[in-house]
Amino acid sequence: MNLKKGRRRGSPDTRESILDAARRLFSEKGFDATTVRAIAAEAKVDPAMIHHYYGTKDQLFAETIQFPIDPNVLISQIIAGGPDTAGERLVGAFIRVWDSPVGAAGVALIRSAMSHEWTTRLLREFFTTQILRRVSAELQLDPKDAQLRVNLVATQMAGLAVMRYIIKIEPLASLPPEQVVAAIGPNVQRYITGDIA
Amino acid sequence: MNLKKGRRRGSPDTRESILDAARRLFSEKGFDATTVRAIAAEAKVDPAMIHHYYGTKDQLFAETIQFPIDPNVLISQIIAGGPDTAGERLVGAFIRVWDSPVGAAGVALIRSAMSHEWTTRLLREFFTTQILRRVSAELQLDPKDAQLRVNLVATQMAGLAVMRYIIKIEPLASLPPEQVVAAIGPNVQRYITGDIA
DNA sequence: CGCGAAATTCAACTAGCGTTGAATTTATGG
DNA sequence: CCATAAATTCAACGCTAGTTGAATTTCGCG
Numbered sequence: 001m002n003l004k005k006g007r008r009r010g011s012p013d014t015r016e017s018i019l020d021a022a023r024r025l026f027s028e029k030g031f032d033a034t035t036v037r038a039i040a041a042e043a044k045v046d047p048a049m050i051h052h053y054y055g056t057k058d059q060l061f062a063e064t065i066q067f068p069i070d071p072n073v074l075i076s077q078i079i080a081g082g083p084d085t086a087g088e089r090l091v092g093a094f095i096r097v098w099d100s101p102v103g104a105a106g107v108a109l110i111r112s113a114m115s116h117e118w119t120t121r122l123l124r125e126f127f128t129t130q131i132l133r134r135v136s137a138e139l140q141l142d143p144k145d146a147q148l149r150v151n152l153v154a155t156q157m158a159g160l161a162v163m164r165y166i167i168k169i170e171p172l173a174s175l176p177p178e179q180v181v182a183a184i185g186p187n188v189q190r191y192i193t194g195d196i197a
Numbered sequence: 198m199n200l201k202k203g204r205r206r207g208s209p210d211t212r213e214s215i216l217d218a219a220r221r222l223f224s225e226k227g228f229d230a231t232t233v234r235a236i237a238a239e240a241k242v243d244p245a246m247i248h249h250y251y252g253t254k255d256q257l258f259a260e261t262i263q264f265p266i267d268p269n270v271l272i273s274q275i276i277a278g279g280p281d282t283a284g285e286r287l288v289g290a291f292i293r294v295w296d297s298p299v300g301a302a303g304v305a306l307i308r309s310a311m312s313h314e315w316t317t318r319l320l321r322e323f324f325t326t327q328i329l330r331r332v333s334a335e336l337q338l339d340p341k342d343a344q345l346r347v348n349l350v351a352t353q354m355a356g357l358a359v360m361r362y363i364i365k366i367e368p369l370a371s372l373p374p375e376q377v378v379a380a381i382g383p384n385v386q387r388y389i390t391g392d393i394a
Numbered sequence: 395c396g397c398g399a400a401a402t403t404c405a406a407c408t409a410g411c412g413t414t415g416a417a418t419t420t421a422t423g424g
Numbered sequence: 425c426c427a428t429a430a431a432t433t434c435a436a437c438g439c440t441a442g443t444t445g446a447a448t449t450t451c452g453c454g
Contacts (some may be wrong), residue, residue, distance in 0.1 A: 007420035007431040014431080030312035032229040036412060046433050051413060114311035114363060115227040124364055151360065151369040152380055158364075159356025163348065166311060167321055167355075172348040183349055183393040187384040196380040204401040204450035211401080233442060243403050248443060 015053050017043045022064050027108035031061055032115060065109055072134070079138050087189025088181050094157060095177045098165055107165055110158075127154060145196065152191040160184060212250050214240045219261050224301035228258055228309035228316075262306050268327050276335045284386025285378050291354060292374045295362060304362050307355070324351060342393070349388040357381060 008014075021042035025034040036057050040047040054060040074097075078089050098106055113119045127150075136146035160180075164173050172180075190196070205211075218239035222231040233254050237244040251257040271294075275286045295303055310316040324347075333343035357377075361370050369377075387393070 007418085012431070033312055035410080037410085047412085048414080048434085049432070052431080057412065111311045114308045114359075115229060120364055124366055127364075127366060148368055148372070148380070151366050154366065155356035155360045155369070155381070156353055156384075157356065158359045159352035159354065162311075162355045162359065163352045167317055167324075169321055169324060169348050169351065171345055172352070175345070179394075183345070183388075184352070187353070187387060190384060191380075197376075204448085206450070209401070232440085234440090244442085245404085245444080246402070249401080254442065 014043070014045055014049060018045060018050055018053060018060075019063060022060055023104060023108070026061065026064055027104040027111070030108070030111040030115065031119075032112075036060075061112070064105070066105055075131075075134050075138065083193055085189070086192050087187070088185030090153070090157075090188055091160075091185045092177065092181045094160070095180055098161060099177065103165065106161065110161060110166065149191055149196065152196065153188055156184065156188055156191065211240070211242055211246060215242060215247060215250060215257075216260065219257055220301055220305065223258065223261055223305035224303075224308070227305070227312070229312060233257075258305075258309070262302055269331070272328075272331050272335065280390050282386070283389055284384070285382030287350070287354075287385055288357075288378045288382045289374065291357070292377055295358060296374065300362065303358065307358060307363065346388055346393065349393065350385055353381065353385055353388065 018039065021039050022034075025039055025042060028034075036050055037047050039060075040050055043049075050057075050060060054063060074093055077093055078086050081089060097103055109119065109123070113123045131154075132147060132150045135150055136143065163169050164175075164180075175183075215236065219231075219236050222236055222239060225231075233247055234244050236257075237247055240246075247254075247257060251260060271290055274290060275283055278286060294300055306316065306320065310320045328351075329344060329347045332347055333340065360366050361372075361377075372380075
């Protein structure tokens with residue numbers, strides 16, 4: 001059962017495989033339910049390696065969490081084309097990212113945001129400073145209710161993420177992207193430009 | 198520091214106060230972060246009492262999250278009035294429940310659904326068997342897309358719950374109920390009776 | 395009043411966690 | 425080719441959690 005001690009032979013990709021295993025487990029099970037020992041096992045490595053390379057479990061998690069998208073790129077894409085069709089483009093871009101492999105990071109983030117205060121703060125901070133500021137500026141919304149509009153969009157997006165990628169209710173979870181866009185896009189559009197008073 | 202042993206004097210409301218404390222802590226911190234010992238402390242009781250009355254921590258949690266409101270009653274309320282204004286009534290009823298003290302149970306449920314497979318299954322089961330069946334039947338929706346419609350409504354409701362009650366983004370978290378209804382109701386209405394193809 | 399049942403606390407057990415330090419093996423630069 | 429650095433494993437520590445069993449006190453019924 002025990003492996004040989006000392007340095008392994010050959011090129012060491014250990015550091016990366018730890019990060020891979022961590023990402024996989026964090027997104028599958030969330031932060032709490034993922035143990036350092038499980039990550040080590042998944043990466044076929046001793047638990048001590050994790051602290052050797054990444055320090056504490058929190059630090060490893062921080063390395064793991066990268067925002068699945070560069071917000072600036074995404075926002076630019078959505079802006080281009082004018083406000084009137086931004087809803088569909090937003091949902092489309094969202095689905096494209098979350099359906100892809102990098103979406104797992106988002107799942108991990110949401111999962112842990114539900115059980116860890118600091119991740120919650122991180123998310124809130126991210127939304128208000130990164131997203132809200134840029135979107136409301138570039139989309140030239142009335143600053144009066146821009147915040148609320150972005151909030152409302154966030155509810156729809158968060159709900160979509162939760163139901164499609166975490167709870168996985170059918171038929172939504174298996175619905176082709178274009179149908180999701182057709183169903184949800186118009187509602188997001190109303191939050192952006194419609195009458196919400 | 199130590200209390201006296203043996204049976205306490207007076208009428209024992211211990212059982213209830215344990216449940217109260219459990220509900221409070223579960224909804225504040227989630228399942229994992231809430232320890233049996235913390236619940237016991239909050240209820241001013243020995244940890245052993247919890248097992249005496251409720252068995253394991255899982256069982257206590259199960260007792261905690263029985264739905265605070267009879268879904269049938271709620272659904273009936275929403276149905277009455279016809280499908281054309283069901284969206285606003287649904288959001289209204291939703292907000293009323295979640296803003297009230299019993300909403301804490303919902304927060305606890307969502308929190309743990311994000312990190313525990315069995316709670317996720319519980320939620321999915323509940324949605325598909327309890328909600329979906331009844332709503333689509335009583336609202337006389339086209340069975341063809343009734344499931345998808347309910348799914349879409351669920352995304353909006355879940356997102357609202359997450360953003361208003363868990364992440365607590367402003368101004369949404371502090372918005373008066375009637376304004377929430379005005380903002381979100383029409384979108385839910387479109388999911389129920391609008392064109393979503 | 396007496397006795398069994400219920401309620402309560404205490405102390406301890408076990409299991410699993412994150413983490414650490416020492417020991418051991420391999421790679422590498424001068 | 426040797427010395428130092430890096431990589432890796434092992435064993436253990438300390439902590440905290442959930443859970444259990446015995447001891448102790450009170451209640452309530454006959």
